[in-house]
Amino acid sequence: xxxxxxxxxxxxxxxxxxxxxxxxxxxxxxxxxxxxxxxxxxxxxxxxxxxxxxxxxxxxxxxxxxxxxxxxxxxxxxxxxxxxxxxxxxxxxxxxxxxxxxxxxxxxxxxxxxxxxxxxxxxxxxxxxxxxxxxxxxxxxxxxxxxxxxxxxxxxxxxxxxxxxxxxxxxxxxxxxxxxxxxxxxxxxxxxxxxxxxxxxxxxxxxxxxxxxxxxxxxxxxxxxxxxxxxxxxxxxxxxxxxxxxxxx
Amino acid sequence: xxxxxxxxxxxxxxxxxxxxxxxxxxxxxxxxxxxxxxxxxxxxxxxxxxxxxxxxxxxxxxxxxxxxxxxxxxxxxxxxxxxxxxxxxxxxxxxxxxxxxxxxxxxxxxxxxxxxxxxxxxxxxxxxxxxxxxxxxxxxxxxxxxxxxxxxxxxxxxxxxxxxxxxxxxxxxxxxxxxxxxxxxxxxxxxxxxxxxxxxxxxxxxxxxxxxxxxxxxxxxxxxxxxxxxxxxxxxxx
Numbered sequence: 001x002x003x004x005x006x007x008x009x010x011x012x013x014x015x016x017x018x019x020x021x022x023x024x025x026x027x028x029x030x031x032x033x034x035x036x037x038x039x040x041x042x043x044x045x046x047x048x049x050x051x052x053x054x055x056x057x058x059x060x061x062x063x064x065x066x067x068x069x070x071x072x073x074x075x076x077x078x079x080x081x082x083x084x085x086x087x088x089x090x091x092x093x094x095x096x097x098x099x100x101x102x103x104x105x106x107x108x109x110x111x112x113x114x115x116x117x118x119x120x121x122x123x124x125x126x127x128x129x130x131x132x133x134x135x136x137x138x139x140x141x142x143x144x145x146x147x148x149x150x151x152x153x154x155x156x157x158x159x160x161x162x163x164x165x166x167x168x169x170x171x172x173x174x175x176x177x178x179x180x181x182x183x184x185x186x187x188x189x190x191x192x193x194x195x196x197x198x199x200x201x202x203x204x205x206x207x208x209x210x211x212x213x214x215x216x217x218x219x220x221x222x223x224x225x226x227x228x229x230x231x232x233x234x235x236x237x238x239x240x241x242x243x244x245x246x247x248x249x
Numbered sequence: 250x251x252x253x254x255x256x257x258x259x260x261x262x263x264x265x266x267x268x269x270x271x272x273x274x275x276x277x278x279x280x281x282x283x284x285x286x287x288x289x290x291x292x293x294x295x296x297x298x299x300x301x302x303x304x305x306x307x308x309x310x311x312x313x314x315x316x317x318x319x320x321x322x323x324x325x326x327x328x329x330x331x332x333x334x335x336x337x338x339x340x341x342x343x344x345x346x347x348x349x350x351x352x353x354x355x356x357x358x359x360x361x362x363x364x365x366x367x368x369x370x371x372x373x374x375x376x377x378x379x380x381x382x383x384x385x386x387x388x389x390x391x392x393x394x395x396x397x398x399x400x401x402x403x404x405x406x407x408x409x410x411x412x413x414x415x416x417x418x419x420x421x422x423x424x425x426x427x428x429x430x431x432x433x434x435x436x437x438x439x440x441x442x443x444x445x446x447x448x449x450x451x452x453x454x455x456x457x458x459x460x461x462x463x464x465x466x467x468x469x470x471x472x473x474x475x476x477x478x479x480x481x482x483x484x485x486x487x
Contacts, residue, residue, distance in 0.1 A: 006352065014338075017338075085335055086333075087329045088327075088333050091329075092351065093323050093352075095319055247300050247301075
């Protein structure tokens with residue numbers, strides 16, 4: 001069994017060290033932490049809300065991830081294609097599918113580290129009052145799943161091109177679509193002429209709807225399946241795009 | 250061993266490789282020659298399991314590469330054209346990565362890395378970041394990852410391109426030594442190299458095999474290999 005996972009583990013370790021060998025990791029972590037604190041305390045007025053919970057903190061994550069996750073994922077395959085290392089990698093006895101999973105897991109784990117480093121938020125909330133730990137756990141779970149979905153989208157964008165800038169833009173646009181499909185201004189606009197089932201259908205397709213549920217402390221199988229499906233669909237799409245681009249199909 | 254059986258590769262409407270067949274036994278250093286764009290790199294990439302043939306079959310050590318690419322790749326070392334490497338890693342870290350990908354752990358991994366470093370004369374730069382290496386060291390780092398698991402088949406796409414004469418000699422000597430027990434296939438357009446190290450030559454032109462002989466046979470009667478090459482690869486044109 002461990003033989004099967006060995007190439008995935010080895011590649012994950014390499015990907016992980018690639019973040020920290022280049023300054024990407026530090027730049028990302030600092031910007032993510034500074035921005036999430038700024039939005040939480042400066043914009044949403046965490047202290048004035050009179051409630052000791054992390055809603056004002058999690059509220060910003062979909063928007064932060066929208067810009068920051070594609071910055072982490074844009075190089076995943078674009079760089080391998082540009083420098084030709086994809087050729088080296090995929091002849092080292094690893095299946096392309098395993099390589100895609102390894103890159104996804106490494107990037108997701110990195111996002112997990114970023115989330116872990118937001119622990120002072122939790123301490124602050126407990127210091128100020130008596131927050132519901134269940135809602136907090138579900139909030140973090142939602143944020144982690146959301147990050148995973150963005151990472152999968154970003155990796156897909158990166159497989160489509162050898163240019164990192166294009167990869168970044170595609171990642172942001174696809175992410176924005178999945179985000180806005182459930183955003184109240186868009187659903188309100190849609191509900192003026194579309195039947196309710198269609199509005200719900202489009203909204204149900206969105207990150208926002210499922211993320212919101214988890215932020216309210218409601219962990220339902222449906223939402224977990226939703227995020228898992230987005231991730232799986234994106235990994236499969238990455239595989240297809242990569243096979244085609246590299247002439248392996 | 251390698252067996253290539255009537256292999257064709259098309260990119261859209263362009264046929265890069267057109268019905269190529271040959272087989273190579275251990276103990277052979279095969280020079281794979283041809284003008285630029287003749288299909289050398291495409292053929293090698295298919296044998297390495299990076300590209301899938303449009304039709305035909307390729308066996309590496311008896312394993313059908315289309316059916317079991319990962320299994321076939323296990324005993325193949327491959328040095329791609331233009332030596333792509335993970336530039337931000339050190340030579341040592343990169344070779345550790347390659348060894349681990351080939352299934353070596355712990356002490357076995359360290360032994361492999363040390364052997365490859367020694368075989369390719371990379372000790373002086375083992376802790377250097379790949380990005381900062383000179384062309385010669387870069388080339389040898391790529392060669393080191395190809396031989397790290399002591400594969401039965403070694404595919405080298407223009408292994409001495411861009412090296413100075415001293416570095417070329419080092420690489421050629423290594424190939425000659427390893428060629429006694431392995432199948433080594435070298436793509437090149439440096440003809441002197443072929444005469445120096447290859448025991449067999451295949452010339453490919455416009456995706457087809459146009460000659461398959463030992464170099465001595467091609468140059469029999471005092472002909473220069475360069476003239477033979479030009480005659481064979483230009484007759485079809487114009």
